[in-house]
Amino acid sequence: MPTTSDLKRINRLKNTTYLDNLTVTPLSEKAERAVSEALRQGYGHPRSTNLPGRRAQKVLEDLKDRTARFFGGSRVMFCCDGSVANGLSVLSAGRLAREAGRGHIAASPVERSSVVAALKILRSEGSTVSVLKTDDSGRIIPESLSETVSDETGLVTCAWVNGISGTVQPVREIAKTARSAGAWFHTDACDAAGRIEIDISDTDIDLITVCSLKIGGPPGAAAVVMSDVEPWFMSAVPEFLSMPNIPGISGMVAAMDVMGTGIEPRTRIVNQLRRGLLEGLDSFNVRYSIIGGGLENILPGTALLNISHAPEKLHLILEKENIILPSHNSTDRLSYLDRTGWDISNPDRYLGFSIDVGNTTVDVEHFLRSFSKIYITAKDGRGEN
Numbered sequence: 001m002p003t004t005s006d007l008k009r010i011n012r013l014k015n016t017t018y019l020d021n022l023t024v025t026p027l028s029e030k031a032e033r034a035v036s037e038a039l040r041q042g043y044g045h046p047r048s049t050n051l052p053g054r055r056a057q058k059v060l061e062d063l064k065d066r067t068a069r070f071f072g073g074s075r076v077m078f079c080c081d082g083s084v085a086n087g088l089s090v091l092s093a094g095r096l097a098r099e100a101g102r103g104h105i106a107a108s109p110v111e112r113s114s115v116v117a118a119l120k121i122l123r124s125e126g127s128t129v130s131v132l133k134t135d136d137s138g139r140i141i142p143e144s145l146s147e148t149v150s151d152e153t154g155l156v157t158c159a160w161v162n163g164i165s166g167t168v169q170p171v172r173e174i175a176k177t178a179r180s181a182g183a184w185f186h187t188d189a190c191d192a193a194g195r196i197e198i199d200i201s202d203t204d205i206d207l208i209t210v211c212s213l214k215i216g217g218p219p220g221a222a223a224v225v226m227s228d229v230e231p232w233f234m235s236a237v238p239e240f241l242s243m244p245n246i247p248g249i250s251g252m253v254a255a256m257d258v259m260g261t262g263i264e265p266r267t268r269i270v271n272q273l274r275r276g277l278l279e280g281l282d283s284f285n286v287r288y289s290i291i292g293g294g295l296e297n298i299l300p301g302t303a304l305l306n307i308s309h310a311p312e313k314l315h316l317i318l319e320k321e322n323i324i325l326p327s328h329n330s331t332d333r334l335s336y337l338d339r340t341g342w343d344i345s346n347p348d349r350y351l352g353f354s355i356d357v358g359n360t361t362v363d364v365e366h367f368l369r370s371f372s373k374i375y376i377t378a379k380d381g382r383g384e385n
Contacts, residue, residue: 016322017363022163022191022302022354023326027251028216034254035218038247045243056246063249070256071193071208072201073225078244082190082211083114085222089207090118090157093184094127097154102183103127106148108140108158108169110336112188115157132158137293138165138340142173149181156185160192160208164326164336164352165292166302168196172203179204190214190222194259195266195299200227212252215259221248262357270301270355273364277353278303280368284375291342291350301355306342310349311378321370326352 044052133144156178178185190211212221287308
């Protein structure tokens with residue numbers, strides 16, 4: 001769990017309520033120390049055979065072992081960020097599967113742009129791609145995969161958690177179906193890591209990707225964690241491999257250790273804060289629906305709301321009140337809403353938030369106080385009782 005010092009750092013902007021932790025979780029103190037220590041060591045290039053290179057290789061192997069053990073994997077490849085890790089995983093798996101005579105891929109309809117880009121490359125190279133079916137909440141229907149896979153299917157990819165709505169997918173069931181069909185299964189776990197218990201050793205998951213920025217680590221680091229797939233798995237994307245960022249990776253692994261020690265208490269804390277925020281909206285008679293299903297299917301501390309009669313420029317006004325929310329008009333959010341059948345003509349009507357243990361009841365009260373002032377003013381302007 002974060003220390004008192006960490007919490008002070010998270011709230012380092014005076015009077016600012018930060019509720020965008022699923023996009024970037026503030027850097028933890030332990031992660032910053034790890035980065036600084038790695039920079040002081042002055043490691044060489046890990047593929048060099050001189051002394052600095054050998055020292056770098058030794059440190060890198062240790063970081064790989066720690067990351068693999070943490071997620072129950074057998075091998076790890078580090079990348080510069082989550083988008084690259086996702087893209088390379090899908091591209092490599094798709095290419096190897098096609099070479100083995102399995103050129104068909106099944107994917108969820110709401111993957112990140114990096115996965116979509118990799119699928120487009122694979123399609124241009126000769127692979128075929130099918131889109132899995134979802135229910136009304138945007139969750140994959142596991143049975144739909146059974147209808148989609150065949151003896152030509154080599155890869156199935158589905159994000160563990162959707163970073164826009166917080167919807168948690170039934171990845172274990174999907175992975176089991178993929179394995180029974182002889183296909184690899186990849187999941188983007190960037191938004192799940194540190195918030196959901198992940199141990200791929202007792203699942204049928206072959207590949208996961210995790211990102212430093214999402215767990216309180218520094219930018220410039222991410223990882224592909226593999227279960228028992230062939231050792232040279234990433235050799236299918238040689239054009240993208242680069243020198244690992246050891247200081248960034250050191251910070252990511254340190255942050256990973258911090259988050260992994262308290263997932264259960266973290267869940268209790270953030271869900272209690274989320275409950276207080278939603279109950280506050282209810283007390284103002286705000287009419288809203290939760291996108292992505294019931295709270296039992298959504299990541300702890302997270303929600304995306306469709307607000308009836310949302311005030312104009314709601315997000316801009318809240319930001320002037322020093323409340324930081326996920327971007328309401330980002331390409332990723334608008335694309336997700338559009339693909340799931342929501343009207344995107346007024347992005348302000350969709351209000352999302354992601355709470356972490358750095359937040360407190362003071363943050364919830366600050367949000368509710370500011371929101372109620374804006375909402376009631378707009379309501380009076382509409383002449384509502």
